[in-house]
Amino acid sequence: MMMTLPTLYSFRRCPYAMRARLGLYLAKQTVSLREIILKHKPDPMLQASPKGTVPVLILPNGEVIDESLAIMKWALAQHDPQNLLVSATNPKQEAANALIHYNDHSFKPWLDKYKYADRHPQHSQQYYRQQGEVFIAQLESLLNKHSQLLANTACIVDYAIYPFIRQFAHVDKAWFEQSPYPKVQTWLRNHLQSDDFIAIMQKYPTWLDSEQAFIFGQLK
Ligand SMILES: N[C@@H](CCC(=O)N[C@@H](CS)C(=O)NCC(=O)O)C(=O)O
Structure with a gap:
């Protein structure tokens, strides 16, 4: 019997889309991926x-999930072999939510200004970087306690956040490599070198050009 797969609209370099692809991949959910370009x-x-x-994830029943964190949570609610979800009974749930919330609502706007400082001449690029560093320093202090953000094993928080720290690091790689955040550097490097990340960063032709979707996901 032919199974209808969910459809994922994705953009390879978008950190929110990376987060969604990581959630789907780690939950071993297979989707039909349509790579898009933001301008079209x-x-x-x-x-x-x-x-x-x-x-944007469209489920076979027509339900639309268009928030990256909600896509991660949907995927991991289907299947969570590595126990990545932080459940409501877990005492770390509040910290988990707070970190992701800070990432999305405080850090990301500073990251955008740091990355595109020429479009925000009110302050220098260094100023924007320093605002972003508040979060990087917080991550460094967490990673001084354990190898991942909330424990010695990774959870949804690590996967939801590292695509954004990657973007921050890539604005000025030389600066990041000599910055006083060695634990963040190691944590990020390990994730970026992981098989998971390599798998979710595979390149696909855009759907508009090819009208061709690609099966994305790992075998259960
Ligand atoms: N809150 C959304 C944010 C997603 C988002 O802003 N994605 C960017 C790309 S990284 C986007 O699609 N921007 C629209 C555009 O640039 O036209 C989520 O978590 O999914």
Whole structure:
């Protein structure tokens, strides 16, 4: 019997889309991936989610999930072989939510200004970087206690956050490599060198050009 797969609209370099692909991959969920470009969003994606951001996941029953964290949580609720979800009964749940919330609502806006400092001439690039460093320093102090953000094993928080720290590191790699955050450097490097990350960063032709979707996911 042919199974209808969920459809994922994705953009390879978007940290939110990376987060969603990581969630789906680690949950061993298979999806039909449509790679897009942000300047030319496909109509079926905009019909499903008029706000026009990636990632967008459309389930076979028509349900649309258009927030990256919600996609991760949906995927891991289907299957969570590495126990990555932080459950409501886990005393670390509050810390987990707070970190992701800070990442998305405070760190990310500073990261965008740091990355595109020329578009924000009110302050210097260094100023924007320093605002971002508040979060990096917080991660460094957590990683001084354990090798991952909340424990010695990774959880949803690590996967939800590292694509954004990667983007921060890539703005000025030479600066990041000599910055006073050795634990963050090691944590990030290990994730970026992992098989998971390599798998979710595979390149696909865009769906608009090829009208071709690709099966994305790992075998159960
Ligand atoms: N809160 C959303 C944010 C997603 C988001 O902002 N994605 C960016 C790409 S990294 C986007 O699609 N921007 C729309 C655009 O640039 O046109 C989520 O978590 O999924």
